[in-house]
Amino acid sequence: MSNKPKAIEVAHVSKHYGQIEALNDVSLAVAPGEMFGLIGPNGAGKSTLFKMMLGLAAPSAGEIRVHGVRIDGRDFRQVRRRIGYLPESFVTYDNLTGLEVLHLFADLKQVGRDSCGALLERVGLSGAAGRRVRGYSKGMRQRLGFAQALLGKPDLIFLDEPTNGLDPQGIHDFYQTLREVQGEGATIIITSHILAEIQERVDHLVILQSGRIAAQGTLAQLRAQRVMPSLLELTVAAARQAPLRAALAGMDGLDIAMHGDNVRISCPPAQKVALLAALFAEQGTVQHITIHEPSLEDLFLGYGGRHAQAH
Numbered sequence: 307m308s309n310k311p312k313a314i315e316v317a318h319v320s321k322h323y324g325q326i327e328a329l330n331d332v333s334l335a336v337a338p339g340e341m342f343g344l345i346g347p348n349g350a351g352k353s354t355l356f357k358m359m360l361g362l363a364a365p366s367a368g369e370i371r372v373h374g375v376r377i378d379g380r381d382f383r384q385v386r387r388r389i390g391y392l393p394e395s396f397v398t399y400d401n402l403t404g405l406e407v408l409h410l411f412a413d414l415k416q417v418g419r420d421s422c423g424a425l426l427e428r429v430g431l432s433g434a435a436g437r438r439v440r441g442y443s444k445g446m447r448q449r450l451g452f453a454q455a456l457l458g459k460p461d462l463i464f465l466d467e468p469t470n471g472l473d474p475q476g477i478h479d480f481y482q483t484l485r486e487v488q489g490e491g492a493t494i495i496i497t498s499h500i501l502a503e504i505q506e507r508v509d510h511l512v513i514l515q516s517g518r519i520a521a522q523g524t525l526a527q528l529r530a531q532r533v534m535p536s537l538l539e540l541t542v543a544a545a546r547q548a549p550l551r552a553a554l555a556g557m558d559g560l561d562i563a564m565h566g567d568n569v570r571i572s573c574p575p576a577q578k579v580a581l582l583a584a585l586f587a588e589q590g591t592v593q594h595i596t597i598h599e600p601s602l603e604d605l606f607l608g609y610g611g612r613h614a615q616a617h
């Protein structure tokens with residue numbers, strides 16, 4: 307096993323704001339080079355955890371290390387220089403152009419200005435580099451914030467709700483750039499309240515709910531943790547529905563509902579292949595099949611899938 311320190315280690319961290327318990331006994335570890343997703347509904351504690359991992363707020367209990375260095379130790383200043391951060395609301399200066407904003411952040415970070423033009427190109431803003439930020443859309447501001455987070459080629463990048471305001475093409479481009487940055491060796495931590503958007507894109511997921519970790523692991527691990535029935539939706543002419551029900555009568559665990567020519571069958575995972583085989587044998591009867599697999603939202607957040615689709 308490698309002795310290389312974890313990029314981040316959070317051990318039994320709690321955070322209280324007066325009576326409010328923002329985080330309760332949270333432990334997680336981020337491996338170097340990983341793309342790590344932190345998911346949870348509004349108020350789950352994502353931003354609070356981010357702020358603490360950046361050393362901007364102190365835990366009420368527990369310990370956080372970044373690259374093996376405690377965030378409350380003297381050496382953390384050095385570590386922080388290698389961190390890029392896009393806050394949830396990236397506030398900038400409307401009177402400056404995109405390029406001027408990036409120059410300003412480069413100066414503050416004490417990195418050279420020479421990379422700024424290429425960074426704006428990387429986030430798809432080179433055509434707007436000379437325009438004042440006042441005229442930028444929300445998505446363009448997010449892209450500028452992303453460029454700012456990449457200044458100085460950080461080896462650890464924190465992105466808090468980075469796709470807010472981006473359209474679907476913008477989201478696609480954003481993740482593509484992020485993969486490239488990861489390929490260059492960076493560790494990336496990203497928050498979202500839309501599980502469906504990032505579940506396929508990150509290597510490791512932590513689901514936070516009301517300040518506690520509801521689940522964590524790879525997507526496959528999370529899926530394996532909870533088992534829910536699949537839903538099959540069929541189109542079957544009304545006159546053929548009774549024979550279909552009879553053909554499926556011997557199978558355990560099915561829940562069948564029929565409305566008009568729509569037939570819905572809830573099926574335990576262990577029965578899915580047998581059910582499909584039985585349906586294929588009824589090809590003349592079944593006109594159409596759609597299989598709905600339960601989403602992770604259904605499993606862990608109780609959004610019922612509709613929440614994700616609404617965004």
Ligand SMILES: Nc1ncnc2c1ncn2[C@@H]1O[C@H](COP(=O)(O)OP(=O)(O)OP(=O)(O)O)[C@@H](O)[C@H]1O
Pocket residue numbers: 323326327328346347348349350351352353354355394499
């Ligand atoms: N500075 C603060 N003072 C008091 N309460 C706070 C403070 N910061 C956060 N909280 C509370 O802590 C809880 C977690 O908030 P946090 O912003 O970390 O959640 P979040 O998951 O980032 O939510 P969102 O998706 O809305 O950004 C909330 O109940 C919030 O009201």
